[in-house]
Amino acid sequence: MKDTVMQEEYIKPRLALMGEFSAGKSTLSNLLLGADPMPVKITATRLPPVWISYGESAAERIDLDGDAHEFDIADLADIVLEETQLIRLQMTSDILKLCDLIDMPGISDPNMRPDVWRGVIGEADHVIWCTHATQAWRQSEAATWEGLPEELRSKSLLLLTRFDKLLTPRDRERVMERVRRETRGLFHKAFPVSLTQALSAGDDSQIWDQSGAEPFVKCLVDLLMKQGSAALENRRAIDRAPVTAQIDPVSRVHVMPSRVRAKPGSQRRSRRAPLSGTGQIGKTQLAEVPGNV
Ligand SMILES: Nc1nc2c(ncn2[C@@H]2O[C@H](COP(=O)(O)OP(=O)(O)O)[C@@H](O)[C@H]2O)c(=O)[nH]1
Numbered sequence: 001m002k003d004t005v006m007q008e009e010y011i012k013p014r015l016a017l018m019g020e021f022s023a024g025k026s027t028l029s030n031l032l033l034g035a036d037p038m039p040v041k042i043t044a045t046r047l048p049p050v051w052i053s054y055g056e057s058a059a060e061r062i063d064l065d066g067d068a069h070e071f072d073i074a075d076l077a078d079i080v081l082e083e084t085q086l087i088r089l090q091m092t093s094d095i096l097k098l099c100d101l102i103d104m105p106g107i108s109d110p111n112m113r114p115d116v117w118r119g120v121i122g123e124a125d126h127v128i129w130c131t132h133a134t135q136a137w138r139q140s141e142a143a144t145w146e147g148l149p150e151e152l153r154s155k156s157l158l159l160l161t162r163f164d165k166l167l168t169p170r171d172r173e174r175v176m177e178r179v180r181r182e183t184r185g186l187f188h189k190a191f192p193v194s195l196t197q198a199l200s201a202g203d204d205s206q207i208w209d210q211s212g213a214e215p216f217v218k219c220l221v222d223l224l225m226k227q228g229s230a231a232l233e234n235r236r237a238i239d240r241a242p243v244t245a246q247i248d249p250v251s252r253v254h255v256m257p258s259r260v261r262a263k264p265g266s267q268r269r270s271r272r273a274p275l276s277g278t279g280q281i282g283k284t285q286l287a288e289v290p291g292n293v
């Protein structure tokens with residue numbers, strides 16, 4: 001019985017990364033993907049939403065009429081924002097077996113038409129909202145988030161990025177306490193994190209622990225697994241063509257980027273954390289210890 005369920009298709013949720021410009025969305029997508037999907041330096045470039053799915057197809061630009069045009073990723077800087085609603089990329093990162101990732105433009109980006117990004121957010125099942133810890137949860141962020149569909153709230157996470165910039169424990173506590181108070185009921189959970197530290201952890205489990213990434217990633221995977229199973233149960237109720245992937249119930253899905261995944265046979269302290277999820281679509285193994293495979 002259980003086996004039959006496990007052979008069923010897992011419907012991939014879509015995870016959007018949102019927040020102000022420079023809040024760490026692209027850094028987070030690199031951390032989750034284990035790679036920089038853009039071959040050119042794009043941190044300073046304004047981009048439309050970038051929708052990343054599992055696969056090896058060429059990059060596409062979706063114009064305002066919804067028509068797709070293949071393009072060479074090396075020409076990314078030439079994309080005309082006013083004529084593009086979405087960029088679609090494919091990669092073979094492990095996290096993309098669990099969900100699609102949508103790296104959104106900054107919420108106050110004057111170049112991004114609100115109807116365009118709201119349309120994309122309408123497709124998202126979860127949001128990770130990145131807020132800059134030293135000026136966390138500004139009025140503009142609260143106003144935008146409260147204007148989005150309420151059903152996202154219990155399925156979304158708040159990430160206080162650049163937590164390394166808060167230097168004293170007292171400052172850290174104060175910020176977390178205020179933000180948790182001001183966002184009560186607005187997110188499933190809030191986590192402090194240093195994304196740059198997590199990215200640079202490499203083999204160093206101490207740095208990885210300090211970065212705050214571990215509890216956040218565990219929680220994220222748990223949410224995604226629940227969503228995938230809920231979608232499975234309600235598949236007939238879903239009015240859009242599901243994006244599906246066969247998840248082998250025996251093999252474990254590695255969710256963390258290869259640069260922070262354990263080496264096989266690693267001698268280090270085990271961080272194996274199989275999440276229960278619903279137990280229907282196989283277990284997910286999180287990073288054991290930071291390290292290259
Ligand atoms: N110190 C520190 N810098 C960060 C952190 N997260 C992101 N940054 C830096 O902030 C800048 C903007 O990040 P980016 O991911 O491009 O922001 P986006 O505009 O939201 O996509 C980059 O230079 C990142 O390296 C963090 O947790 N700590």
Ligand SMILES: [Mg+2]
Pocket residue numbers: 025026027043
């Ligand atoms: Mg960005």
